[in-house]
Amino acid sequence: MTQEVRTVQTTIENTASSQQNQDVGKGRGVYISTYGCQMNVNDTERMYSLLEMQNFTPVEKPEDASLIIINSCSVREKPVHKVYSEVGTFRKMKEKNPDLKIGVGGCVGQQEKDNLIKNQPMIDFVFGTDQIDNLPTFVAKTFEGEKKQVQAKFEHRSPYHIETMVRNPGVATFVNITKGCDNFCTFCVVPYTRGREKSRPLQHILTDVRHLVKRGVKEVTLLGQNVNSYKGDEGVDFADLLAKVARETDIERIRYTTSHPKDFNQKLADTMAAHQDKVMEYIHLPFQSGNTRILDRMNRNYTREEYLEKIAMLKRTIPNLVLSTDIIVGFPGETEAEFMDTVTMVQEVGFETIFAFKYSPRPFTKAAKFEDQVDEETKTRRLNYLFDEHDKMAFELVKRYEGQTMKVLVENVDREDGKIQGRSSSNKLVHFLGTPDLIGKTVDVKITKAFPAVFRGELL
Ligand code: SAH
Numbered sequence: 001m002t003q004e005v006r007t008v009q010t011t012i013e014n015t016a017s018s019q020q021n022q023d024v025g026k027g028r029g030v031y032i033s034t035y036g037c038q039m040n041v042n043d044t045e046r047m048y049s050l051l052e053m054q055n056f057t058p059v060e061k062p063e064d065a066s067l068i069i070i071n072s073c074s075v076r077e078k079p080v081h082k083v084y085s086e087v088g089t090f091r092k093m094k095e096k097n098p099d100l101k102i103g104v105g106g107c108v109g110q111q112e113k114d115n116l117i118k119n120q121p122m123i124d125f126v127f128g129t130d131q132i133d134n135l136p137t138f139v140a141k142t143f144e145g146e147k148k149q150v151q152a153k154f155e156h157r158s159p160y161h162i163e164t165m166v167r168n169p170g171v172a173t174f175v176n177i178t179k180g181c182d183n184f185c186t187f188c189v190v191p192y193t194r195g196r197e198k199s200r201p202l203q204h205i206l207t208d209v210r211h212l213v214k215r216g217v218k219e220v221t222l223l224g225q226n227v228n229s230y231k232g233d234e235g236v237d238f239a240d241l242l243a244k245v246a247r248e249t250d251i252e253r254i255r256y257t258t259s260h261p262k263d264f265n266q267k268l269a270d271t272m273a274a275h276q277d278k279v280m281e282y283i284h285l286p287f288q289s290g291n292t293r294i295l296d297r298m299n300r301n302y303t304r305e306e307y308l309e310k311i312a313m314l315k316r317t318i319p320n321l322v323l324s325t326d327i328i329v330g331f332p333g334e335t336e337a338e339f340m341d342t343v344t345m346v347q348e349v350g351f352e353t354i355f356a357f358k359y360s361p362r363p364f365t366k367a368a369k370f371e372d373q374v375d376e377e378t379k380t381r382r383l384n385y386l387f388d389e390h391d392k393m394a395f396e397l398v399k400r401y402e403g404q405t406m407k408v409l410v411e412n413v414d415r416e417d418g419k420i421q422g423r424s425s426s427n428k429l430v431h432f433l434g435t436p437d438l439i440g441k442t443v444d445v446k447i448t449k450a451f452p453a454v455f456r457g458e459l460l
């Protein structure tokens with residue numbers, strides 16, 4: 001049996017199991033509130049697709065729903081608080097509409113399991129990140145009257161076989177290639193909420209990309225917590241996968257996220273350069289801290305110098321490369337001088353975009369138990385300082401793009417005012433004026449004004 005046939009069979013099996021309770025969604029609306037990373041955005045699409053097979057109708061407002069699901073994130077404390085405040089809001093709706101059912105999925109669901117139901121009696125069911133394919137079954141049971149279901153097992157033994165399910169993929173979409181993470185950075189909850197790392201078989205990914213191309217997709221982002229530790233069948237690594245997607249499918253643009261600096265090698269950089277017609281010249285490479293002692297305490301497995309060497313190698317190998325990064329400030333024990341190493345790292349590499357966060361202690365993680373936690377005020381001060389220093393640099397850095405011509409893939413056009421939104425090959429958001437027939441086309445745009453987060457331009 002070929003891999004392609006097997007993927008189709010999985011779909012049929014999924015469909016068959018959901019047909020058992022196909023009527024449950026008739027006349028009922030479903031609303032999913034989504035937090036967190038692209039994995040969650042993709043998981044939400046999967047949930048909507050499965051629930052549509054049960055005849056639920058997706059609705060825009062929670063007030064119109066009979067089923068509300070919160071697809072939660074636990075990476076920092078803030079998004080966890082949002083789950084509780086949303087549950088509070090939905091509770092009031094439930095008082096008015098007794099048919100309304102509320103479920104919590106995603107990383108907080110995985111982390112809290114039964115605790116959520118104990119603390120929040122209004123929640124009808126909780127499910128973990130590995131239980132999405134069983135959602136139709138426990139939704140049906142919930143509407144049949146079964147109370148307080150908790151499904152948060154990891155399917156440790158089964159291989160990672162899921163096919164991409166997006167309702168309206170549009171011009172650019174995501175394809176999962178790995179799930180989970182085995183790196184155990186000492187600050188991070190993801191290895192606990194997403195389980196052990198697994199890779200999808202190469203042929204399944206190629207089949208998905210080909211199907212998406214048929215549906216009009218021009219750009220895919222290969223998605224994983226740690227894409228460059230991808231291990232496909234027969235010794236295929238991430239660089240091989242990238243080359244195969246470029247060579248063996250008709251997709252126009254390929255991106256990927258996220259990469260870990262320790263796994264980024266010359267082979268991958270060479271592959272990007274060799275396929276620059278399709279693989280975009282943009283890399284998101286989180287460094288987290290610019291200080292080697294802190295990196296060691298974070299269990300990141302590289303030093304400041306090693307990170308800088310990789311950046312030099314990447315810039316040498318990939319012409320016009322654009323980089324972005326993630327940073328944590330106020331990690332336990334971080335001194336003022338160690339924090340300044342992070343600031344100089346941003347300046348030395350010349351990141352045009354940074355995503356920086358105050359360290360937030362997470363359940364199960366080692367760093368949450370470190371005794372030398374940094375106080376909130378210091379964290380806030382350091383974060384603001386870092387953003388200010390970055391702003392000073394970034395506005396200057398991006399000025400060099402003014403007057404340049406960029407290849408922009410048109411994603412959206414506002415039909416009323418003709419405002420187009422697209423992305424350059426270097427992942428810059430570009431706004432310009434045009435017509436709806438340009439959606440899905442790659443056009444030349446001259447940049448007239450460049451800000452760090454968005455460019456303005458004119459269609460050539
Ligand atoms: N897998 C990706 C990132 C996953 S989480 C990677 O390894 O790069 C996304 C970002 O959230 C991280 O890069 C980190 O900067 C931030 N983050 C993770 N845990 C955090 C914590 N406990 N406090 C603050 N920021 C955190």
Ligand code: SF4
Binds near residue numbers: 185188225226
């Ligand atoms: Fe978290 Fe580190 Fe894994 Fe990224 S690599 S998901 S930061 S443990």
Ligand code: F3S
Binds near residue numbers: 035038040072074193
């Ligand atoms: Fe959040 Fe889970 Fe993603 S913790 S960042 S939704 S993997």
